[in-house]
Amino acid sequence: MEFAEAMSTKFGTAVSSGTASIHTALGALRLDAGSEIICAPITDPGAIMPVLWNNCIPIFADSYEDNYNMDPATIPALIGEQTKAIVCGHIAGHPCDMDEILNIAEDHNLCVIEDCAQAHYAQYKGKTVGSIGDMGCFSMMSGKHTTSGGQGGMVITDDEELYWNAKRFADRGKPFNTDEPSNLFLGINYRVTEIAAAIGRVQLEKMPGIAKARQDFVAAFEVALANEDVVCCEPSPVADGGISVYWFGTLLFHADKCSKTMAEYGAAVGAEGVPVGGDYAGALVPTKQWINDMQTYGQTKEPWTSPHWKGDIDKLDYANSVPAGEKCVAQLMRYGVHECQGEQDAVDMAKAIAKVDSAYRR
Ligand SMILES: Cc1ncc(COP(=O)(O)O)c(C=O)c1O
Numbered sequence: 001m002e003f004a005e006a007m008s009t010k011f012g013t014a015v016s017s018g019t020a021s022i023h024t025a026l027g028a029l030r031l032d033a034g035s036e037i038i039c040a041p042i043t044d045p046g047a048i049m050p051v052l053w054n055n056c057i058p059i060f061a062d063s064y065e066d067n068y069n070m071d072p073a074t075i076p077a078l079i080g081e082q083t084k085a086i087v088c089g090h091i092a093g094h095p096c097d098m099d100e101i102l103n104i105a106e107d108h109n110l111c112v113i114e115d116c117a118q119a120h121y122a123q124y125k126g127k128t129v130g131s132i133g134d135m136g137c138f139s140m141m142s143g144k145h146t147t148s149g150g151q152g153g154m155v156i157t158d159d160e161e162l163y164w165n166a167k168r169f170a171d172r173g174k175p176f177n178t179d180e181p182s183n184l185f186l187g188i189n190y191r192v193t194e195i196a197a198a199i200g201r202v203q204l205e206k207m208p209g210i211a212k213a214r215q216d217f218v219a220a221f222e223v224a225l226a227n228e229d230v231v232c233c234e235p236s237p238v239a240d241g242g243i244s245v246y247w248f249g250t251l252l253f254h255a256d257k258c259s260k261t262m263a264e265y266g267a268a269v270g271a272e273g274v275p276v277g278g279d280y281a282g283a284l285v286p287t288k289q290w291i292n293d294m295q296t297y298g299q300t301k302e303p304w305t306s307p308h309w310k311g312d313i314d315k316l317d318y319a320n321s322v323p324a325g326e327k328c329v330a331q332l333m334r335y336g337v338h339e340c341q342g343e344q345d346a347v348d349m350a351k352a353i354a355k356v357d358s359a360y361r362r
Contacts (some may be wrong), residue, residue, distance in 0.1 A: 002201060002204060003138075003154050003156065003200070003204055004154075004156045004157075006204055006207065007121075007128050007130045007131055007136060007138075007156050008127065008128045008131040009130065009131045009136065009156040009157055009158050010157070010158045010160070010163075011156065011157050011158070011159075011160060011162075011163035012154055012155065012156040012157075012163075013154070013155050013163065013166050013167045013170060014148075014152065014153070014154055014191075014192040014196075014197055014200070015152075015153040015154065015155060015170050015190040015191070015192065016151060016152065016153060016190045016191065016192055016196075017046070017139060017141065017151050017152065017153045017190075018044070018046055018047075018115075018117040018137065018138065018139025018140070018141060018144075018153045019044075019046035019047075019049065019050060019139075019153070020050075020153050020170065020190040021117075021137035021138060021139065021153035021154060021155050022046065022047050022050040022051075022087065022113070022115060022137050023050035023053055023054065023169075023188070023190070024137075024153075024155050024166050024169050024170045024190055025087075025113045025135040025137050025155050025166065026050055026051065026054045026056065026085070026087075026113070027054060027165070027166070027169030027170070027187065027188075028135065028155070028157075028162045028163075028165035028166035028168075028169055029084065029085060029111055029162070029165075030165065030185070031054060031056055031084050031085070032084075032308065033055035033056070033303060033306055033308040033309075034055070034056070034057065034082060034303065034306055034307075034308030034309035034310065035056045035057070035082055035083075035084040035085070036056065036057045036058075036059050036078075036080060036082045036083045036084065036309075036311070037051045037056050037057065037058055037059065037083075037084065037085050037086070037087055038059050038060075038061050038070075038075055038078055038079070038083065038085070038086040038087070038110075039051060039058040039059065039060050039061070039087050039285075040060075040061065040063075040069070040070050040087065040088055040089035040091065040115065041060045041061060041062055041063050041070060041284065041285065041286055041321075041322040041325040042063050042068040042069075042089075042091055042280060042283045042284050042285070042325055042328065042329065043089045043091060043115065043283055043285060044117065044283060045285060045288075046117070046139070047087060047089055047115050047117070047285075048285050048291070051087070052296055052303060055302070055303045055306065055308070056084075056303065057082075057303060057304065057309055057311060058291075059078045059083070060078075060285070060286045060318065060321050060322055060325075061074045061075050061078065061086075062074040062321070062322045062323065062324045062325055063322065063324050063325040063328045064324060064328060065324050065327045065328050065331070066236050066237055066252050066328065066331070066332070067094060067236060067237060067238070067239070067250075067328070067332075068091040068092055068094070068250070068280060068283070068328060068329075068332065069088070069089065069090065069091055069094060069095075069096045069097070069239065070088050070089070070096060070101075071097075071324065072096075072097050072100035072101050072103075072104055073100075074324075075101070075104050076104060076108075079104075079108050079110070080311070081310065082309065082310060082311070083108065083110060084110060084111065085110055085111040085112070085113060086101060086104070086105055086110055086111070086112050086113070086133075087113045087115055088101055088112065088113075088114055088115065088133070089114075089115035089117070089118070090114065090115065090116055090118060090119035090122055090129050091118055091119075091283075092118060092244065092246065092247050092248050092249070092250055092334075093118050093119045093122050093145075093214075093244045093245040093246045093247040093248075094119075094122070094238045094239065094242060094244040094250070095119065095122045095123065095124040095129050095238070095239055095241075095242035095243070095244065096114075096124075096129075096239060096242075097239045097240070097242075098114075098124045098125070098127075098129075098132045098133070098239075099125070099241075101133075102132070102133070105133075111133075111134045111135075112132075112133030112134050112135075113133060113134065113135050113136075113137060114129055114130050114132060114133040114135070114136045114137065115137050116129050116130040116136050116137060116138050117137065117138060117139035117141075117144065117153075118139075118144070118247035119244075119245055119247065120138060120144065120145040120146055120207055120210075120211065120245060121145065121207055121208060121211040121245050122211075122242070122243060122244055122245040123242070123243040124239070124241055124242050124243075125241040125242075130156050131156065131158070134157060134159060134162065135155055135156065135157045135159075135162060135166070136154075136155070136156045136157070137153065137154070137155055137156075138153055138154040138155075138156070139152070139153050140152030140153055140154070140196075140200055140203075144247070145207060145210050145211065145214075145245060145247065146200070146203045146204060146206065146207045146210065147199070147200070147203055148192065148196040148197065148199050148200030148203065149195065149196045149199035149200070150196075151196075152192055152196050152200055153190075155170075164176055164177045168184055168185070168187060169185075169187040169188070169190075170187065170188065170189075170190040170191065171187060171189065171190075171191055172187045172188065172189055173185045173186060173187035174187070209339070210339045211245045213339035213340075213341075214245055214246045214337050214338070214339050215243070215244070215245065215246065217246075217337060217338075217339075217341045217342070217345070217346060218244075218246050218249055218337060220342075220343045220346035220347075221249070221335075221346035221349055221350060222235050223346075224346045224347045224349070224350035224351075225349075225350040225353065225354075227350070228350050228351065228353065228354035228357075229354060229357070229358065230350075230353055230354050230357045231254070231257045231357060231361050232253060232254055232257050232258040232265060232357050232360060232361055233251040233252060233253045233254060233265075233333060233353065233357075234251065234252055234254075235249075235250070235251060235252070236250040236251060236252040236332055237252075246337040247337070248334045248335065248336060248337055249334065249335040249336075249337045250332050250333070250334060250335075251276075251332070251333045251334075251335060252331060252332060252333075253265065253266075253331050253332070253333050255331065256362075257361055257362055258360050258361060258362060259360050259361065259362050260360045262279065262330065262331065262333055263279070264360075265333075265356060265360055266278060266279070266333050268356040268359075268360065269352050269353050269356045272352035272355060272356065273352070274335075274345075274348055274349045274352045274353075275335055275336030275349075276333070276334075276335040276336070276349060276352065276353060277333060277334070277335070278333070278334050279329050279330070279332065279333065279334065280329050280332065280334055281329040281330070283329070284322065284325050284326065284329050286318040286319060286321050286322050286325070287318070287319050287322070287325075287326070291318055292318055292319050301313070304316065335349065
């Protein structure tokens, strides 16, 4: 409950990972098999696989070309009779355009699950992410802003019934908050250990400071970069009204201004000893082999072959469904952000970029 309170919601239940948190949120909705879920295109597989474990069909929104998050304008065309929810991800810690997502969800009676695995304490128009949709999901894996000792997760909500269902789902359907003598429905065991909970409670207290330190570092880096003569890249935009907590930072690469590819430019900057360079192509889930080959339950291709799903398996073309996402991962360069980085690191990073930029610009 402390976590829920810190994120400005009434209820919260701890689970064993961020992946488990998405599965638990979907489980709490008690969806029919074959339901369609609008998913983030650029994300961790841990945000997509639970959809399939829940016997639902992922349908991918496309991203922006200069921001990894889903572009709400691509959602309405994907909505059909079986669409039940949107799982948006605040990727890199940059908040999604929640107003637009919520408007679409309201028009079509869809639930909104916010995947905040990379975005603890990010803000959108004065609200903490995770408290804006119907449920918020968090990862507390060791690399995230806060950890519960290696692996962990949270599901938060203002809806009491969803809270109880989440708790029930994550503990084998136990009849919490009922007089029923036995388990209520299919669930799983995603419970956290007491030691993980104890670590998580202590780490939670550090979270506002961690978020601020990351924001201060990025602000210092952007000032330092603006003070250098750099033409091949610039900071990429965050949604209007959004305040990122930077799980990592993002730079928009201008291929037309550079004599080298983004990979070569990034590798050269990285070789200067600063954490700048990689792309995020590995996170463009709809283009990945496993999902296009429908590698799920043996050779059955379930749930796409389930009679419960009324869609047409032959018309699904995940690999070609996210052209903006492909452009996005091709032109956004990531840089490492950590709460221990200070002003000197910001200046060193900007100088390393400027050095490579002067050699590689057209
Ligand atoms: C956006 C996103 N969603 C879900 C997950 C899954 O979280 P976990 O690794 O804790 O299962 C991650 C993990 O990195 C993530 O980045």
